[in-house]
Amino acid sequence: MKILQINVVYKKGSTGKIVYDIHNVLKDKGIESIVCYGRGQKPNGPDEYKTSSELLAKLNNIKSRITGLEFNGSFFATIKLIRILKKEKPDIIHLHCINGFFVNIYWLIAYLKKSGIKTILTMHAEFMYTGGCGHAFECEKWKTGCGNCPQFKEMPSYLFDRTNRAWRKMKLAFDGFNENLIVTSVSPWLEERARQSVILGNKKHCTILNGIDTVNVFHPCDFSNIKRDLKLTDEKIICHITANFSNEIKGGKYIRELSERLKDKNIKIIVVGNTDKNLKLPDNIIDVGRINDQNELAAYYSMADLTVITSKRETFSMVCAESLSCGTPVVGFKAGAPEQISLREYSEFVEYGDLDALERTVHEWIELKSTVVNVIVEKAQGYYSKEKMCESYLTLYKELVNKSE
Structure with a gap:
């Protein structure tokens, strides 16, 4: 059995680490494994392929801003990828996040459909069934065909609303791709949502958590050095974990407002991962910036009495999984997946934007960790x-291969 995974990045970011983990588990079990990715570092071994240059990806990004079709470029990179697929002849192709301007998604899906290769499509975001946006939020136009998009300027095109055409092109690519395709989602x-879509609704579905x-x-790990360096006592x-505190979707403004409500309490809010260096935050918020060492990140989770999530939408929540694995309860706003994938006895989620409920929940949970x-x-x-996770995917791979024999 030979498995070939395709993702926008490799070894970094949440999906890149997932691909790396699956790749290594397969090799440890003596299963042939190949990884193709489009962005980031150069490949290190014969079983790794980088299929797009950074220059080409940036040019495709610019092109999409003009045409309004994010997944329609990457001509040369897609040719290279398909040549690799023909050369390697995998039994199963496992697609992860294939956005990022490194492949023509419509062309790739049409090729896989026509070639008859067994394919697993793991949904990490919504764009494969919306045809464009990674988060549809309250909009339901993706159920009928998009168009007149209320947020098209936040998508590829600054000038034209091409969301209906993008939706139709995605639907056309997947039409008839049924028997050899399994769609897995990272949360129930x-x-x-995928089952409700016109594009993917009639496919075979299952959920495999990240x-x-x-x-x-x-x-749980030692955090005494961090506590000393930050001059924390009792x-x-x-x-609060975020890559961009100022991003409205991640809800940094609610952490600011929460900090104002907690300013007279003996509570500090630690913001981890933020890349915005121009932030001016209240005295009871400590911004430690980006952390590249995951063991250090685990120490912050271990130190915390509570992790707070204020995102507007999450399709999984690595923060939730990581915090709970370090023994720290999680509270936050309902954002789709977090309230489903969390350990319900040790987390609580309130309606999005309800600061009164969030503050009450923080006070109820912050004393309970010990x-x-x-x-x-x-x-x-x-x-x-x-x-x-890897065992679940391995079971799925074997099911697909055995089905074809």
Whole structure:
């Protein structure tokens, strides 16, 4: 059995790490594994292919801003990718996030459909059934064909609303691609949405949760050095993880407002991962910036009494899985997937934007960690482990291969 995975990045970002984990588990089991990716570092081995140059990807990005079709470019990179597929002749192709201007998605899907290659499409975002946007939020136009998009300027085109054409092109690519395709979603919430779509609704679906390294990384660990460096003593700690605090979708403004409500309390809010260096934050918020060491990230989770999620939409929530695996409860706004994939006994989610409810929930949970940490870790370590994720995909691979024999 030979498996070939395709993703926009490799070894970095949430999806890149997932691809890396699956790749290594397959090799450890003696299964031939190939990875193709479009963006980032150069490949290190014969089983890794980078299929697009950064220059070509940037040019395709610019082109999409003019044409309004994000997935329609990447002519030369797509030719290269298809040549690799023909050369390697995998039994199964596993698609992850294939946005990022490194491949013509319509062309690739049409090729896989015509060639009869067994294919798994893992949904990490919504764009494969919306035809364009990664988060549809409350909009339901993707159920009927898009067009007159209320947020098209936040998508590829600055000038033209091409959302209906993009939707139709995606539908055409997937039409008839049934028997050899399985659509997996990273949360029950995302699977339910995919099943409602015209583009993917009639395919075979299942859910496989994302997995993390709960053995070597995300588990309770020593944080004394961090606490000393930040000059923390007996304060209660709230952890908020975000790559962009100012991004409205990630809800940084609610953390600001929450901090104002907590300013007279012996509580510090630690913001981890933010890349916006021009932020001016209240005194009870400590912005530690971007962290590249995952073990250090686990130490921040371990130090916190509570993790707060304020995103408007999440299709999974690595933050939720990582925090709980380190023994720290999670509270936040309902955002789609987090309230479904969390350990419900050790997390609570309130209606989006309801700061009164969020503040009340923070006060209720921030004192509880010490009494439940061991139970949280025991349950989370198995539930979110990358081993469980990889075994689920391996079962699916074998099912597909056996079906063709």
